[in-house]
Amino acid sequence: MVQYNFKKxxxxxTGKEFIDIILSRTQRRxxxxxxxxxxxxxxxxxxxxxxxxxxxNFHDKLSTIIEDFPRLDDIHPFYGDLLHVLYNKDHYKLAxxxxxxxxxxxxxxxxxxxxxxxxxDSLYRCKSLKVAALGRMCTVIKRVSPSLAYLEQIRxxxxxxxxxxxxxxxxxxxxxxNVGKSSFINKITRADVDVQPYAFTTKxxxxxxxxxxxxxxxxxxxxxxxxxxxxxxxxxxMCSITALAHLRAAVxxxxxxxxxxxxxxxxxxxxxxxxxxxxxxxxLIIVCNxxxxxxxxxxxxxxxxxxMEMKAEALKTVIGQxxxxxxDDGVLLKMSTLxxxxxxxxxxxxxxxxLDQRVESKMKSKRLSECLNRFHVAMPKPRDQKERxxxxxxxxxxxxxxxxxxxAEKEKRKLERDIENENGGAGVYSAxxxxxxxxxxxxxxxxxxxxxxxxxxxxxxxxxxxxxRLEELEREENVLQGLEADDDFEMDGAELTPEEQAALAEIxxxxxxLIQQHRIKKSTAESRPTVPRKFDxxxxxxxxxxxxxxxxxxxxxxxxxxxxxxxxxxxxxxxxVSRGGYGDDSMEVDGEQANKxxxxxxxxxxxxxxxxxxxxxxxxxxxxxxxxxxAIKMAKSSSKKRNKDARRGEADRxxxxxxxxxxxxxxxxxxxxxRR
Amino acid sequence: xxxxKCWFCSSTVYPGHGIQFVRNDAKIFRxxxxxxxxxxxxxxxxxxxxxxxAYRRLHGKDMTQDATFEFERKRNxxxxxxxxxxxxxxxxxxxxxxxxxxxEARHHAKRMKxxxxxxxxxxxxxxxxxxxxxxxPSVLQQEPSLTLPxxxxxxxxxxxxxxxxxx
Numbered sequence: 001m002v003q004y005n006f007k008k009x010x011x012x013x014t015g016k017e018f019i020d021i022i023l024s025r026t027q028r029r030x031x032x033x034x035x036x037x038x039x040x041x042x043x044x045x046x047x048x049x050x051x052x053x054x055x056x057n058f059h060d061k062l063s064t065i066i067e068d069f070p071r072l073d074d075i076h077p078f079y080g081d082l083l084h085v086l087y088n089k090d091h092y093k094l095a096x097x098x099x100x101x102x103x104x105x106x107x108x109x110x111x112x113x114x115x116x117x118x119x120x121d122s123l124y125r126c127k128s129l130k131v132a133a134l135g136r137m138c139t140v141i142k143r144v145s146p147s148l149a150y151l152e153q154i155r156x157x158x159x160x161x162x163x164x165x166x167x168x169x170x171x172x173x174x175x176x177x178n179v180g181k182s183s184f185i186n187k188i189t190r191a192d193v194d195v196q197p198y199a200f201t202t203k204x205x206x207x208x209x210x211x212x213x214x215x216x217x218x219x220x221x222x223x224x225x226x227x228x229x230x231x232x233x234x235x236x237x238m239c240s241i242t243a244l245a246h247l248r249a250a251v252x253x254x255x256x257x258x259x260x261x262x263x264x265x266x267x268x269x270x271x272x273x274x275x276x277x278x279x280x281x282x283x284l285i286i287v288c289n290x291x292x293x294x295x296x297x298x299x300x301x302x303x304x305x306x307x308m309e310m311k312a313e314a315l316k317t318v319i320g321q322x323x324x325x326x327x328d329d330g331v332l333l334k335m336s337t338l339x340x341x342x343x344x345x346x347x348x349x350x351x352x353x354x355l356d357q358r359v360e361s362k363m364k365s366k367r368l369s370e371c372l373n374r375f376h377v378a379m380p381k382p383r384d385q386k387e388r389x390x391x392x393x394x395x396x397x398x399x400x401x402x403x404x405x406x407x408a409e410k411e412k413r414k415l416e417r418d419i420e421n422e423n424g425g426a427g428v429y430s431a432x433x434x435x436x437x438x439x440x441x442x443x444x445x446x447x448x449x450x451x452x453x454x455x456x457x458x459x460x461x462x463x464x465x466x467x468x469r470l471e472e473l474e475r476e477e478n479v480l481q482g483l484e485a486d487d488d489f490e491m492d493g494a495e496l497t498p499e500e501q502a503a504l505a506e507i508x509x510x511x512x513x514l515i516q517q518h519r520i521k522k523s524t525a526e527s528r529p530t531v532p533r534k535f536d537x538x539x540x541x542x543x544x545x546x547x548x549x550x551x552x553x554x555x556x557x558x559x560x561x562x563x564x565x566x567x568x569x570x571x572x573x574x575x576x577v578s579r580g581g582y583g584d585d586s587m588e589v590d591g592e593q594a595n596k597x598x599x600x601x602x603x604x605x606x607x608x609x610x611x612x613x614x615x616x617x618x619x620x621x622x623x624x625x626x627x628x629x630x631a632i633k634m635a636k637s638s639s640k641k642r643n644k645d646a647r648r649g650e651a652d653r654x655x656x657x658x659x660x661x662x663x664x665x666x667x668x669x670x671x672x673x674x675r676r
Numbered sequence: 677x678x679x680x681k682c683w684f685c686s687s688t689v690y691p692g693h694g695i696q697f698v699r700n701d702a703k704i705f706r707x708x709x710x711x712x713x714x715x716x717x718x719x720x721x722x723x724x725x726x727x728x729x730a731y732r733r734l735h736g737k738d739m740t741q742d743a744t745f746e747f748e749r750k751r752n753x754x755x756x757x758x759x760x761x762x763x764x765x766x767x768x769x770x771x772x773x774x775x776x777x778x779x780e781a782r783h784h785a786k787r788m789k790x791x792x793x794x795x796x797x798x799x800x801x802x803x804x805x806x807x808x809x810x811x812x813p814s815v816l817q818q819e820p821s822l823t824l825p826x827x828x829x830x831x832x833x834x835x836x837x838x839x840x841x842x843x
Contacts, residue, residue, distance in 0.1 A: 437757075444759045451677050453769050455688050459678075460748045461765050461772075462755055470768045473743055477775050484782060496799060499823040504799055506824060507806045554815035554825025 006158035009068040015145025019138045026054045036123040047130040055110030062103040078166045078246035085238040095147040102144040162207040169217045175254030177224025178261035180289040183337040185221040212351035227271040244278040250354035258293035269306040283353035284314045292336040529646030684712035686729035739783045744776040
């Protein structure tokens with residue numbers, strides 16, 4: 001049941017706000033950029049998406065509004081009527097209906113425009129279609145904005161309605177204005193209703209709660225009712241009438257004995273009689289208030305008669321309800337809210353009457369079982385002293401006896417749990433799991449067996465005849481060891497004699513030298529000049545060398561050297577003598593100088609330097625090793641080309657042959673030869 | 677509690693170490709450390725990864741078949757505890773281990789040993805083939821031994837003396 005949660009209705013925005021919200025949301029949540037260069041399908045999709053998105057949002061928001069507002073037919077008739085009284089059912093329905101139509105219209109608009117957009121052929125057309133669609137949707141909302149405003153008003157008012165539960169125990173207070181209804185409710189509940197001397201201080205229903213015999217009762221304070229024909233009643237009075245009509249409650253009709261409310265008893269009695277139809281099936285109590293001003297006994301005869309008539313009517317309701325003995329006090333009570341005299345009595349009487357009535361009706365209804373806990377089983381009183389024990393058949397007795405035996409047995413056996421408890425409980429004692437092992441010898445039960453030994457799982461090795469196998473293994477092992485000893489003595493067969501070893505060493509040395517030289521040749525290929533043999537710097541092509549090599553091979557070189565000498569051309573007599581001269585170089589000064597020059601010119605790095613190549617010497621002017629190595633590298637790379645050309649240095653621009661023959665003679669295959 | 681073997685490198689996985697991976701076909705792969713695990717995830721074949729036992733066995737670096745391996749076999753049926761059997765087993769494990777280690781050492785020695793003969797042969801062949809680098813063929817014909825020739829007298833020395841004298 002939609003209980004009275006009128007507080008949970010979503011806020012209804014005004015027309016303008018609504019449009020703003022939806023449009024800004026569309027702008028934020030859909031992509032915004034589009035260029036006319038895009039594919040047409042993409043443009044269409046972009047705009048269709050916007051239209052659909054807007055429509056969807058309108059639909060969603062309008063749907064929530066329509067669903068949140070209660071349907072007057074679905075809620076409790078008390079609330080239905082109350083809302084009708086307050087807001088006029090028809091207007092309410094109309095407003096919601098208009099919202100609904102707006103929703104449908106927007107849906108239709110979107111559908112139509114999406115259909116048109118499917119055939120839009122340019123960015124501009126698609127855009128204008130989208131603009132038109134959104135514009136029409138917004139116009140629809142603008143037209144509907146008065147309904148929205150009205151619904152917002154209703155929502156705000158509904159949220160402030162008092163939360164009355166129509167099904168629980170309720171006490172309704174009614175009567176003329178100013179008779180003391182609100183004072184009464186202030187007295188018995190914690191409600192804080194305005195009490196003022198003017199009429200219609202209370203303009204709507206107020207709820208308070210009070211307790212009686214551990215049950216909670218709601219007490220509803222109504223605005224005063226005047227004695228008028230039904231059609232003339234205003235909204236405020238209609239509230240109380242509705243409450244009276246629909247709530248199953250105990251009714252307290254307040255009577256102002258003193259007449260200080262401004263209305264006589266006669267008028268009040270008249271009112272009573274005109275609304276007594278509303279008191280059908282409700283426990284009615286007539287309360288005479290303001291007895292401090294005028295005690296009940298002191299009123300005039302006519303007034304007394306009227307009061308008695310009212311009492312009679314009230315009694316009728318009592319009788320109709322259950323045949324309780326006529327109880328004067330239960331129907332007509334007097335009290336004074338100012339002196340608080342009799343207030344509690346009134347409340348108790350009302351609560352009791354209501355409770356009785358409710359219990360009666362529940363008992364009559366089919367849902368008796370729910371109230372069963374309120375029933376009481378009566379035990380009959382014994383009428384004589386005769387023993388009447390229950391009759392149990394023999395078979396049952398036997399079965400019972402057997403069962404008793406079994407339980408006794410069970411109790412005799414000692415459980416593990418008992419042992420545990422004996423020895424200190426769960427945390428202290430741990431049961432011995434090995435107690436019930438079945439082994440060949442009982443003293444093995446507590447043996448600790450290792451599971452792991454030296455990186456092996458002991459379980460994998462367990463075998464009853466492991467000893468036998470082990471013996472075999474050991475025998476095998478001995479045999480193998482014997483064989484091994486024999487093997488060691490065999491080897492020394494083919495060994496080389498020392499001379500042969502010397503020859504082998506010499507061979508290997510020569511091979512490695514060749515390899516080294518080849519490697520040097522490869523690595524310096526870029527920066528080494530290819531020079532003809534007559535400029536033989538390292539003296540590799542001398543006849544002495546040839547002689548030495550031939551003699552190291554075991555041949556006699558004399559003939560070869562003579563032949564070479566006789567065939568050689570006249571060499572330029574160089575100042576320097578053949579290098580590797582035996583002793584006396586120091587004698588010849590010129591030779592020495594020439595040697596020195598040669599030595600100076602060769603810049604190849606000798607091994608005798610003790611510093612590593614990149615080390616920074618303080619006087620040189622380098623910042624760090626990186627800089628120095630870079631400088632060295634740059635120097636080397638710049639000299640590579642010169643080396644290749646066999647230049648001595650930067651300044652060497654010597655052309656060994658100014659007019660080489662191959663360039664200055666001969667015909668060309670194509671072209672002219674006037675420039676050489 | 678059992679000691680398992682790492683699937684990748686075949687070393688023992690002690691309790692508290694390593695990772696077990698269970699595949700969807702319920703095959704369990706145990707790894708001793710993340711190195712093996714990561715190699716497995718890279719789908720490397722342990723038979724191709726040099727440092728694993730699988731490779732070493734496959735390429736004959738380690739002993740493959742031996743009687744000592746027959747002693748260690750996973751048994752699925754539990755045996756009832758017998759103190760004597762257990763005692764014997766524990767003693768036997770030690771001895772078996774010793775034997776196994778000795779055999780591995782022997783295997784390794786045999787593997788390493790074989791080089792000597794091969795080296796000798798290679799040296800002999802090299803000497804025979806390259807003797808021409810240190811001994812002229814004509815000399816070799818006269819003295820067929822594979823040794824260095826007797827060196828001849830050097831020629832250049834008298835020549836230099838003459839020159840000097842002249843100047």
